[in-house]
Structure formats: structure tokens, C-alpha cells
């Protein structure tokens with residue numbers, strides 16, 4: 001028998017019969033790594049920040065012996081993915097995301113906040129996993145099987161159900177309040193916007209936009225024109241809330 005202590009947020013991901021228990025007694029029927037064991041309980045390895053026996057940290061390949069007592073810790077808020085950890089010794093150059101179709105609306109909100117969110121609903125699960133890993137992107141999904149794929153190191157099982165709350169969840173988890181930069185990224189294709197002189201695009205503007213707005217940006221990817229007023233009022237409020245709570 002092996003004893004597993006899951007901390008609060010991880011405990012909530014356990015199968016219902018274990019959810020109210022402080023510890024899970026796990027029968028060791030075969031030789032298995034701790035990663036296989038936690039994923040047999042349907043908790044993706046992406047959700048585990050650290051695993052410890054006493055003061056000693058464990059890697060995912062650790063094969064527990066009978067009688068071992070292992071504590072499993074959830075991600076704290078404000079994780080800096082550019083710093084190595086014992087479990088993830090190769091950090092990411094920055095917090096950039098790829099967004100699964102089951103949280104698709106989150107992609108647009110992340111972009112509205114100026115965060116790098118790659119989204120391609122045409123990809124298969126395997127392609128999405130492979131691309132996320134190859135490009136060093138954090139995979140955001142509500143699909144546990146996808147996050148359990150071997151190639152994935154960085155991912156997040158998105159807990160919130162509503163897109164706005166999902167955005168708050170991701171910004172808090174990865175401590176991105178200071179990275180929020182509205183009006184900097186294309187909502188449609190994720191490219192970084194470039195400033196453009198009004199005179200260069202004035203013939204493409206509606207009369208009222210032409211009259212009331214003076215600062216414009218253009219997407220080098222899809223040629224869309226953006227101006228401050230083009231952002232949805234609701235989003236402005238979300239961004240204000242996020243930045244004032246930083």
C-alpha cells in the first residue's frame with residue numbers, strides 16, 4: 001500500500017469517492033512510476049507542482065515502494081514559468097499559451113489582454129499536444145486525457161467555466177498582471193499590432209471612427225485595423241479589474 005496526500009486544489013480533481021479524504025491509500029499492484037499512479041487517478045501530471053517525501057522532492061519517474069507516504073502539491077498562484085523547478089528543470093522563455101477548442105473563447109480574451117495565445121481549432125488532439133510542446137507553449141484545456149499526454153510538460157486543466165473567470169484564473173496562476181497590455185495583439189490571429197499613421201489607413205475607416213479616433217494600429221498578419229474604441233466595453237472592465245487587483 002502507498003499513501004498519497006493531495007493538497008486542497010488537487011484533492012478536488014480526484015474521483016468522487018476519494019474527494020472528501022485527506023489521503024488516498026493506493027494499492028501497489030504493479031511496478032509503476034508516481035506519474036502513472038497519479039494519472040491512473042485521472043489527475044494530469046500538468047497539475048502537480050511538486051511531490052515530496054518529507055523534505056525530499058521526487059521526480060515523475062520515481063517508483064514508489066510499499067509504505068511510502070507521498071505529498072502532492074498543487075501549483076501556487078504567481079508561478080514563474082521562466083524559472084526551473086525540480087519537476088520541470090527546463091523553464092519556458094516566457095508564458096505563451098496554446099488554447100484547446102474546449103476553452104476556445106479564452107484565446108480571444110488572452111489576446112485582448114495582450115497575452116500570446118495560439119489557437120487553431122482545426123488541429124487534432126495529437127497535433128495540438130505536439131505543437132504546444134515543440135513551441136514551448138502552455139497548453140490550456142479542460143480535457144484531462146490531452147494533458148496526460150507524455151510530450152506535455154506545461155499545461156493547465158482550466159477550472160473556471162466562464163471565459164472571463166478563466167482569464168482571471170490564468171493571469172493569477174502565472175502572475176501575469178504586469179504583462180497585461182491591451183491594444184497590443186490581434187484578436188483574430190494573435191500577431192503583435194504595429195502603430196500606423198491615420199493618414200495611411202484613413203480611407204478604410206467608417207466616418208465616425210475617422211472623426212473621433214486618432215491612434216491606430218494595424219495587424220501585420222491579417223491587415224485588420226484596431227483603435228482604442230474598438231475594444232469591447234465589457235473587456236475594458238475586465239482588464240481594469242485585473243490590473244487594479246494586481
Ligand SMILES: [Zn+2]
Pocket residue numbers: 186187188189190191219220221222223224
Ligand atoms: Zn491579425
